Amino acid sequence: MTVKSRIEDRLSEALSPERLEVVNESHLHAGHQPDFSGAGETHMRVRIVSAAFSGMGRVARHRVVNELLKDEFNAGLHALAIEAAAPGEPGAR
Template identity: 55%
Template sequence: MSSTVEIENKLKRIFDPERLVLMDESARHAGHIEASGSPALSHLRVRIVSAHFEGLNRLERHRAVNEALSQEITEGLHALAIEAAAPGERTRW
């Protein structure tokens, strides 16, 4: 399973973001999934601002991030919250 640092580096390579924040929320969900064999990183929130998202709707942005992290999802990333924006768009954060 990838670490947040590895995931951050991957997202930087793929999306060249002007802003990127990863929040490991796994501890807040302890016991949510079976403990046996559960990855240390199970719940992740991604906040990303990238020109890559210009002209894409919310679903297309989420699909792009999901595709970029498909290996991590296959390896057990259980929940991925994505907040993606294009430069200049308002964000809640």
């Protein structure tokens, strides 16, 4: 199972999102460090819209997502960009 699919499964299970997109952006970071070619699944972007985020601020939403994905960070995920919104908010496209 890929990192992307594990992230999708974990967030879907925990947050029942109405929209979820997980994008591997590792290739965009090639060359940022001498030994990093951009291969693999080390840099991911999550775009998620979930009613679970209603009433939460941006930092709280990020904490929820980061906590849910802590095993992925422990296994080698290096960076995660998070775009989290509640239904009906700007960015809930």
